[in-house]
Amino acid sequence: MVITKKAIGRRIFSFLLLAIFSLAIIAVPVKADESLINNQIGLQTIGGLAYNSAGEPQDLRITIVKIINIVLTFLGMIFLALIIVAGFQYMTSGGNEEKIKKSVGLLKNAIIGLVIIMTAWTITRYIFWTMTRTISGTPGYMFYSPY
Secondary structure, three states, rough: OOOOOOHHHHHHHHHHHHHHHHHHHOOOOOOOOOHHHOOOOOHHHHHHHHHOOOOOOOHHHHHHHHOOOOHHHHHHHHHHHHHHHHHHHHOOOOOOHHHHHHHHHHHHHHHHHHHHHHHHHHHHHHHHHHHHHHHHHOOOOOOOOOO
């Protein structure tokens, strides 16, 4: 039996489709008992503080850090896709030295990109932590995330 690229592509596509549908079935929201909501004291205040719906403007530093984290998360997903592509190319090279060299080069570049992404994330966290400590005058906690 000969396995073609088209057959492998179909299997990968069907696996991804199955995974997406499985997650959709698992992630069905569950409705809680609403009779308890009206009996809780301070629920609106806590919700307003947690989700910033109290109308108070959010600190610009936190907004910038959130944007940077979103961009770095997106870059991390690109890294993951590059690792998968490089691994797939390596596994399907069939002993062809040129394809192996190309896939190993892609893998090395993806790992270098990951190191750059992780360094940028660490620098961002450190700067935010230092700014928080400096502005508030209180000791900050580097791994505590207010967002």
